[in-house]
Amino acid sequence: MSRMKTLLCAAMAASLATTAATSSAASDPVKIGIMLPFSGIYAQLGEAGRDGLKLALKEQAADLHGANIEFIEMDTEAKPARAPELASAMLGQHEADFVIGPVHSGVAMGMIKVLRGKDTVMIIPNAGAAAATGPLCSPNIFRTSFSSWQPSYPMGKVALDKGYKDVYLISWNYGMGRESLEAFEESFEAGGGNIVKKVLMPFPSTNFQPHISDIAAQDPDAVFVFFAGGGAIKFVKDYDAMGLRGKIPLLGSGFLTEGTLEAQGDAAEGVLTGLHYAEQLDVPKNQAFREAFNTEYGHYPDIYAVQGYDAGLAIADTLNQLSGDVSDKQAVISTMEALTINSPRGDFTFSRAHNPVQNIYLREVKDGANVVASIAAEALEDPARGCKL
Amino acid sequence: MTTELFFVQLINGIQYGLLLFLIASGLTLVFGVMGILNLAHGSMYMVGAYLVWYFATVTGSFTLSAILSAILALALGILIERVLIQRLYNRNHLDQVLLTIGMIFVFNSLQSILFGNDPYGVAVPSTLDGGIPFTENSSYPIYRIFAALICVSIAGVLYYVVSRTRLGMLIRAGESNREMVEALGVNIKSLYTIVFAIGVMLAAVSGIIAAPMRSIVPGMGESVLITCFVVVVIGGMGSIKGAFVGALLVGLISTFSSVLMPSMSNMIIYIFMILVLLVKPQGLFAK
Amino acid sequence: MIFEKRTERILVPMFFMVALFLPLFLESNSFFVGKVTTIIILSIFVMSLDFLVGRVGLITLGHALFYGLGGYLFVILAPEYEAVNFWIYTFYICGISALIALITGAVVLRTTGIYFIMITLAISQMMFYYFFDSLEFGGDDGVFIFMKPETSIFGLSFLNLDDPQHFYYLTLFSLFNTLVFFKVVLRSRFGRIVEATKQNPDRTEALGYNIFIFRLACYVIGSTLGAYAGFLFALQYGFVNPSFLAWEMSGTALVMSILGGLGTIYGAILGTFTYEGLQYLFEHLTEEWLLFMGSAIILMVIVLRKGIAGYLEKLLEK
Incomplete structure (x- = not known):
């Protein structure tokens, strides 16, 4: 073109x-x-x-x-x-x-x-x-x-600071999903957190309901996810529809609530995410x-x-x-x-x-907007593992 | 897995399967009666979802939007059959495949031109919002129960129409003997138009029903297409009963496999389908 | 003469003459040499599909399985940082692909019609997800081929695969051989029996031929050549990705072969060049190229009853 x-x-x-x-x-x-x-x-x-x-x-x-x-x-x-x-x-x-x-x-x-x-x-x-x-x-x-590592790594520390000990991880089984969950695990486990279960579901399936039922049964302190676009909309809506919103806090890499808030509506209220930007x-x-x-x-x-x-x-x-x-x-x-x-x-x-050396902001969805709560990590640099420059 | 969780997942699987049935029913109907493999079936699902989203934003009423969208889809089905499909009845089946692939391109492009590429969501109608207590800390959304009931009723109506009414009789006769139906003085052309349009409407209705439960995004049509094919092939192409059983099986298998062995679950429905075809090369309810 | 129709006798030499001298008019590193190379590789793939669908009557929607396999087998077999011999690895890849075709063919050929379409689709989707989820082969990101093979025979090397012109001629040579191969096979006794199994399976069976064996043999031949095309495609840019064996790839190839004229073999070249040409044209004209592409396909189905080859034959065969 x-x-x-x-x-x-x-x-x-x-x-x-x-x-x-x-x-x-x-x-x-x-x-x-x-x-x-x-x-x-x-x-x-x-x-x-x-x-x-x-x-x-x-x-x-x-x-x-x-x-x-x-x-x-x-x-x-x-x-x-x-x-x-x-x-x-x-x-x-x-x-x-x-x-x-x-x-x-x-x-x-x-x-x-x-x-x-x-x-x-x-x-x-x-x-x-x-x-x-x-x-x-x-x-x-x-x-x-x-880098996929950047928005997720600081969220491990955020979860620890909030006092969450047992966290359930779920994402799609593809590069971005795997790397995001691994980054969260890295900082969360280093601080003494415990991963209850880590689920990599097939991409691009959006049949989330069975997994949300499983989350309800496991009853963790919090859930950390990476989903984006249409999948992010559906996950957040399903999570709310199954009645878990407000009971088990939902954390994510920022794409969970980026460009999707209008479609998610009230279901996204209270979701905590980390990203290098926030609209406001x-x-x-x-x-x-x-x-x-x-x-x-x-x-x-x-x-x-x-x-x-x-x-x-x-x-x-x-x-x-x-x-x-x-x-x-x-x-x-x-x-x-x-x-x-x-x-x-x-x-x-x-x-x-x-790769950008940048701040990662902790954002909370309030009244349909990602409101910056704090700076989750300042001038965060990707470890660039394997780079010989 | 505890017994309680087992039953929870059982319900999830059935609910997913019922929706799959609704999407697949139109595909199997059109193939059974007209022998047309409509690859653009997923696009019709997308059309339903986008239309209901559009009307819901304009009118604010989900029910009104749903009715409007379904009627429009029916009209679209008649149009497509009259303008395009009709020209291909005495042609190679592959020409129909090619035509419907072309239609996928056109519908994807029209979606982007008319509605843009942002992801959208449709709010659950307020009367059906909320949930009933389900397990200790989760609830079951009322809309999903409602959607499942709709799927069951449509299955019932379809079964009744095909096996008990005059239209159904013609449909069944048309499948087995085209000339016979024509000899009876029935215009097979109009019969085909009606069946194709109903097929399109069924796909669109499933898109409408699914809209409040999923996201409305470009490419949503193709994402259901292949699963749909798996469903109707397992059940036996052209059989409504087969599509129903196939959909429930696929719904249950993918639900349980995605919890028990998530890394395999993309492959498992295909493995299942291959196994079914090895035992019954025409599907479970072949005619 | 293996080319029976007048149209073929005119078009085939014309195409290869133009193709033979084309790079001389383009700069050697020009983008167009690469673009035409890709289309030639695709033509081989589409031709192998046309043989299966148009001549044997095996409508497969899983042919891309072998296209992707051609690349992945090289990634799996060849050491990462060592240039291996092209001819030996072509032999390996074709051999293993033939074996896989033999095994999967024995399974899929138990079904017919629409069920055959679907079971081939299912097998290719299974393998798609296998590579998509596999960490060792790059998963969804795909994997690079760092070292292109060398092409010496008995110590003599006259082809350098890193040179776009050399690679172009290798693919053109392969396309020519594929075309001639299919033409010879179809004119042989074997080919005539295959023709008979398609026209009248029951009678052929009654004559004492085992249809299953003939179909299986054809399935292996078509699939192996499809894998060879995929191997060439992987080598062109040194990149392999699970999307090479996605069902969309099979669908597009099917569109190209129907467009060209099903069962004509040489029509595969016409269909592939037309499809790619139209897409290139529309992409440069408008952002809504999908709309035009889709409409063009619909229009051609309605207007051209037997594809482009069929139309040309109507003009030229008098």
């Missing part, structure tokens, strides 16, 4: 505002490839990421030293089989300077296979697969979202971002838009520091890895494996 849209207006505004002498790069556009799902289950995540990315580059247009930005969009459909082919099109056919994508971890692997170690800089705006900034880390691979986060940049996004697109942004926006900021800041010249790829990488991104989630930097 490479509908090429050149942000001519941005370049024009920039060249009018600055004197003609600023840059020689104006003739040679900076190509940003967008590889996100625009159809299928993850379409909404893809659209949000793209909108955020474009907003960032539009806002920063004056600081790009006249660089022309050209967007190339491709629909990954969240299908891993097509990922290497599309990535090589970005590389060979379009000669993209940056590739933003994807959402789905399997697609990320297919893209990494092609892009790893190449000149094109890949920025992952969502997929949490540990491997991307772990064993497969590479100088040209960055991530502006999270009290950071000045966040309010400005939310209003700007709403003005541009007519609705308020979600976490996926923030992550796309930050990918855009990373590119814009790099271009700014390099005076719009991206021909030296080593310079691009070393500039980008030293950035402090002024993100709506609060400032963050990149770790040696190029």
Whole structure:
């Protein structure tokens, strides 16, 4: 889906505002490839990421030293089989300077296979697969979202602080689910907590009822889960429908209540989750971002838009520091890895494996919103196990 | 597993199975009568769920929305049969498969264009909200009991219509001998249109009933399609009774396996289906 | 002449002539060489399916099982950081796939019609979930092939699989051989009996032929070539993922073969190129490409009674 849209207006505004002498790069556009799902289950995540990315580059247009930005969009459909082919099109056919994508971890692997170690800089705006900034880390691979470890690890300590001794864990049996539960276990067991039972149910089954009956029978102090999207909505609703809400506290990785609250309704009230963002986060940049996004697109942004926006900021800041010249790829990488991104989630930097070093907030659902209760972990860095950078 | 938990899971399994029956009934009916393998059956389930969500947000009444959506689905079924399916009756079965795959693409795309890609939820109608005390610390949602009752009644009505009424007689006759029915002066074309439209409506109704219990998301149609096929194949394609038994078996097996051996439970219904077909290559209630 | 129809005699040489010289007009690292390579590999896969569905009458919705297996068998068998011999591993992979086809075929061929469709689907779904849940093979994320095989025969090496052009010609050569192989098989005595089992199973049985054995043999042949195509696909980008053996993959291949003209063998190439071409076109035109793709499929089913090959034959055979 490479509908090429050149942000001519941005370049024009920039060249009018600055004197003609600023840059020689104006003739040679900076190509940003967008590889996100625009159809299928993850379409909404893809659209949000793209909108955020474009907003960032539009806002920063004056600081790009006249660089022309050209967007190339491709629909990954969240299908891993097509990922290497599309990535090589970005590389060979379009000669993209940056590739933003994807959402789905399997697609990320297919893209990494092609892009790893190449000149094109890949920025992952969502997929949490540990491997991307772990064993497969590479100088040209960055991530502006999270590793699956990050939102879940602090929740073990949160559970201990709340006095929960026996916790029941449940998620889908796939990469993100396994890694999230393991991260929780790591901090929870280190603090003396006891895992009553750990269930990895088949993905993408949403037949939760038998498991919720089992939770009721086990009667743990609390339940920790990783579910996202449609599954998250259904789990939270089932949990409430079976009468467990208010009796056994429900904790989760933040995606449990992210972009799903409206559909979950009252059933989500009181759920505690950890995430690197919250819509009502009290950071000045966040309010400005939310209003700007709403003005541009007519609705308020979600976490996926923030992550796309930050990918855009990373590119814009790099271009700014390099005076719009991206021909030296080593310079691009070393500039980008030293950035402090002024993100709506609060400032963050990149770790040696190029994963964000960021705060994880503890949020509680109150009146249909994720309200920040505290900072669960400050400047948390993913351990990047297996990364040799 | 304690005895109490066993009974709890038994109820969960039956309830899940009943819903599966409702989704699968239209598929087996259409195949039995018309010999059409409708791969877009899951899309019709999705259509029902999205329509009821849309009308519920507009009107605020679940009952009204449910009725509106079911009628629209019936009309959609007639339209699809008249415009597309009818052209393929004297063609290879594979052409029908291809056509219905094309329909999956179209419906997925229309869903994205008309309703967007955000995940949605439908609130349980207020009269059926809440639960009855169940075990020590959990309750059983009233809506789910209601949904199970609806599924049982639809099963009853279907069984009655097929085995006791004139329409049912024609349907049964149409399955075994097309020419005979035509010789009786019945317009087989209209009969097919009616059956196909009822099949579409049954899928949509299951989507409507399921809407308050699950999330309304892109791709929800495909997620039920394969399970549906497993159900009707185990029961015997075309048999309503078979679909009922097949659905309950699949519901119970997947419920118990997902608790007792979660890592295997994705594979287990397929293993079960293969075993059934090895013993009875035409399914349990083959004709 | 193994090509019986005039249409084949015109189209097949034309296709291979164009394909033979195509890379000379493109840069060697060009994306299009890779894209066409992928379509050629898919054509082999679709052709093997067309043989089963169109010629033997075995409508399988689980053919992707072998496509995925081709890649996973290499991952399972080959050492991770050592370049193995391509020809030897092709032999291993085809051999094991044939064995798996023999075993599963003996099971699935007990059923017919719609039940055959469903039992093949069930077996491939089972294996899909096996690889999806398996930690040792990368689970849902899939797994990388780090070392591409080397291709020497008796110490002589003339192919470098890392070179996109070399790999292109290897796949084109494979497609040509697959086409010729099927044509020869179908014209042989064996092929004529297979034809008879499809047209009139009862009479063939009455003539003393064991239909089951013939069908099983065909199932093994088709599945093995499907696995070979999957092996090539895994090698192209060095990436294997459970989605390669998902039912959607089988469904898409079925669409391609019906589109091309069921049972024509060479139609598989037409169907695959048309499908991929249309998708590429629509994706570049609009974000709602699925709508156009779906409508195009529906339209073609209604208009083209015997696929693209059938349409061309109507034009050219007079």
